[in-house]
Amino acid sequence: MADVELDDRPEGEQHPDPLEIPALAPGAMAESRPFPASEAHNTALGFPGELVENWQERAIDKMGELLTKYRSLKVYLDSCVKCGACTDKCHYFLGTGDPKNMPVARQDLFRKVYRRYFTLTGKLFPTLVGAEDLTKDVLDDWYSYFHQCSQCRRCSVFCPYGIDTAEISMAAREIMDSIGVGQKYCNEIIGKVHKIGNNLGLPQPALESTLEDLTEEIEEDTGVTVRFPLDEEGADILLITPSADFFAEPHIDGLIGYAKVFHEAGASWTLSSYASEAANFGMFIGSYEQMRLVARRIRKAALDLGVKRIVVGECGHAYRVAYSFWNTLAGPWDFLDPNYPVPMHICEYTHDLIQKGKLKFDKSQNDHMTLTLHDSCNIARASRMGDTPGGQFEIPRAVIKAVCNNFIDMAVDTIREQTFCCGGGGGLLSDEIIDIRVKGAQPRMRALREVVEEHGVTHMAAICAICKAQFTKVLPEYGFERDTVVSVHQLVSNAIILTPPEDDGAKDDESGDDDAREVLEPRALPADAGAEGEIRDE
Amino acid sequence: MAYELNGNSYDHDEEGYLTDLSKWNSELAELIAEDEKIAMTDEHWEVVNFLREYYDEYQIAPAIRVLVKAMKKKFGPEKGSNKYLYELFPYGPAKQACKIAGLPKPTGCV
Numbered sequence: 001m002a003d004v005e006l007d008d009r010p011e012g013e014q015h016p017d018p019l020e021i022p023a024l025a026p027g028a029m030a031e032s033r034p035f036p037a038s039e040a041h042n043t044a045l046g047f048p049g050e051l052v053e054n055w056q057e058r059a060i061d062k063m064g065e066l067l068t069k070y071r072s073l074k075v076y077l078d079s080c081v082k083c084g085a086c087t088d089k090c091h092y093f094l095g096t097g098d099p100k101n102m103p104v105a106r107q108d109l110f111r112k113v114y115r116r117y118f119t120l121t122g123k124l125f126p127t128l129v130g131a132e133d134l135t136k137d138v139l140d141d142w143y144s145y146f147h148q149c150s151q152c153r154r155c156s157v158f159c160p161y162g163i164d165t166a167e168i169s170m171a172a173r174e175i176m177d178s179i180g181v182g183q184k185y186c187n188e189i190i191g192k193v194h195k196i197g198n199n200l201g202l203p204q205p206a207l208e209s210t211l212e213d214l215t216e217e218i219e220e221d222t223g224v225t226v227r228f229p230l231d232e233e234g235a236d237i238l239l240i241t242p243s244a245d246f247f248a249e250p251h252i253d254g255l256i257g258y259a260k261v262f263h264e265a266g267a268s269w270t271l272s273s274y275a276s277e278a279a280n281f282g283m284f285i286g287s288y289e290q291m292r293l294v295a296r297r298i299r300k301a302a303l304d305l306g307v308k309r310i311v312v313g314e315c316g317h318a319y320r321v322a323y324s325f326w327n328t329l330a331g332p333w334d335f336l337d338p339n340y341p342v343p344m345h346i347c348e349y350t351h352d353l354i355q356k357g358k359l360k361f362d363k364s365q366n367d368h369m370t371l372t373l374h375d376s377c378n379i380a381r382a383s384r385m386g387d388t389p390g391g392q393f394e395i396p397r398a399v400i401k402a403v404c405n406n407f408i409d410m411a412v413d414t415i416r417e418q419t420f421c422c423g424g425g426g427g428l429l430s431d432e433i434i435d436i437r438v439k440g441a442q443p444r445m446r447a448l449r450e451v452v453e454e455h456g457v458t459h460m461a462a463i464c465a466i467c468k469a470q471f472t473k474v475l476p477e478y479g480f481e482r483d484t485v486v487s488v489h490q491l492v493s494n495a496i497i498l499t500p501p502e503d504d505g506a507k508d509d510e511s512g513d514d515d516a517r518e519v520l521e522p523r524a525l526p527a528d529a530g531a532e533g534e535i536r537d538e
Numbered sequence: 539m540a541y542e543l544n545g546n547s548y549d550h551d552e553e554g555y556l557t558d559l560s561k562w563n564s565e566l567a568e569l570i571a572e573d574e575k576i577a578m579t580d581e582h583w584e585v586v587n588f589l590r591e592y593y594d595e596y597q598i599a600p601a602i603r604v605l606v607k608a609m610k611k612k613f614g615p616e617k618g619s620n621k622y623l624y625e626l627f628p629y630g631p632a633k634q635a636c637k638i639a640g641l642p643k644p645t646g647c648v
Contacts, residue, residue, distance in 0.1 A: 185645075189645050199646030201642070203597055206598045214603075217603075242646070244646050244647040248602060248647070248648040252601060252603050279646065465646075465647035483620075
């Protein structure tokens with residue numbers, strides 16, 4: 001196991017390399033398993049309550065179904081040439097040394113079963129082609145190691161064939177759910193979305209009260225009334241954000257930032273208590289049907305409220321689902337204003353306003369910090385922002401630089417398209433598997449350590465609720481303060497200059513008339529809207 | 539999986555959260571806290587009682603920010619900080635204090 005001994009290094013020694021290849025530790029993480037879903041959690045989603053009697057037969061049938069449905073899955077299973085390019089690319093391998101956390105080995109857990117039942121050579125000469133029966137031991141291995149993949153796609157960046165382990169993990173989880181082997185964290189949460197509207201289980205009155213509290217707080221701080229409209233019919237913009245933004249720190253500071261931006265833009269916006277969740281854990285469990293049900297809540301809320309645009313808050317996989325799958329899952333979105341992208345990321349929204357000079361900042365409010373940015377994996381490798389390639393990297397940085405004087409990037413091979421997962425993505429943000437979470441965070445923590453010691457970085461911004469919660473938990477394990485992680489819009493919130501109420505007579509000339517309302521010109525849609533390897537359907 | 543107290547048995551989930559919230563009582567809270575290696579003081583009770591009041595009204599635990607603000611208002615500025623709450627409940631005020639208060643675990647990206 002790669003130990004975390006940052007402070008035990010002899011003085012003058014190099015910083016531990018975030019990409020250092022660990023000594024192999026076979027089986028080290030075999031016992032790392034999330035809690036299984038209870039019967040009630042499984043059946044609420046239409047899955048069998050517990051392991052079905054003829055599970056092997058049903059699992060193989062399901063695999064056959066998925067192979068027909070998703071051609072990509074079959075291509076990934078057939079095309080691996082065992083070149084080894086992926087072996088040292090997974091943060092969970094780097095952090096644990098367990099060879100089954102090498103992406104190719106993880107794929108092989110699936111591939112060997114595929115070969116046994118779906119290829120001629122595997123049926124006739126299983127041992128020659130590494131084909132294996134789906135036994136209970138294999139199923140147990142699946143449960144352990146497909147819950148040690150955060151579906152972050154880092155390995156796929158390095159695979160010469162573009163094999164996407166994330167899709168294989170999703171398929172494995174879908175097969176397991178179909179035979180009654182669900183994971184508690186994801187399935188319980190999806191059930192809450194169906195029932196209450198969000199992952200947290202936050203009912204409408206609690207949401208309303210929390211939002212009122214925030215308005216009060218901003219008023220006390222700044223003297224300006226910044227509203228958090230809820231369920232307001234006829235608003236132009238529906239904001240869909242992770243429910244963690246209503247609950248946790250530093251998430252809620254980001255939410256305050258969004259509201260201040262909308263306020264300064266003079267935008268007409270609203271949250272929805274029916275669709276009070278951006279996250280879509282249906283993706284984590286590979287279930288098209290669950291993903292569709294969750295996405296359709298957002299469509300319904302947008303239609304019921306009569307909004308013209310949808311903006312997505314700081315949530316990595318939510319934006320991935322929105323960007324890559326919303327059209328198929330819940331489209332067409334022809335009732336929205338075609339002059340704006342569907343979806344629009346909150347960073348894109350803020351960036352546009354900055355470009356147009358609609359927001360004013362006092363950057364010195366962030367002078368006590370030196371920032372770096374953790375590119376959230378789902379944003380980095382499964383979506384895009386703006387209308388130029390790489391916008392998902394440039395726009396969040398541009399927003400940070402517009403509101404902060406001090407910004408330093410981490411090592412180039414740990415950011416942008418090569419960024420690491422925070423270690424808690426893909427449905428792994430659960431307390432009982434804190435061990436794999438801490439170890440999986442090691443590469444990012446080492447990259448952070450380097451810029452902290454070399455460049456005086458004090459804080460790391462993120463644009464994903466999972467990243468924020470995961471880092472808050474694991475940072476102390478690496479000798480950092482919990483609040484080293486901040487929301488990007490928290491920085492915006494700190495620096496933005498709010499316009500005092502009109503009756504103060506303090507408005508400047510420019511916005512003296514009634515056009516304080518947002519007057520964004522529509523902008524061109526990206527010509528090539530497809531994220532790498534994941535087609536944004538039209 | 540159950541807590542045993544005075545000859546009664548109280549079911550809990552894998553992580554120690556009570557299954558039936560209505561069965562909670564203060565003695566049981568002390569027992570749950572003990573499992574969490576926390577010796578309950580008046581300060582702990584201030585938080586736990588607030589959580590229960592809030593839950594009664596809203597069927598969910600308050601946002602950390604709301605809790606901090608309420609503590610500040612009720613018990614003074616030195617008790618209205620995230621740091622103070624983490625000192626009382628090292629595993630995180632939301633999850634650990636909820637468990638002791640007999641409330642469900644906050645779920646999601648938290």
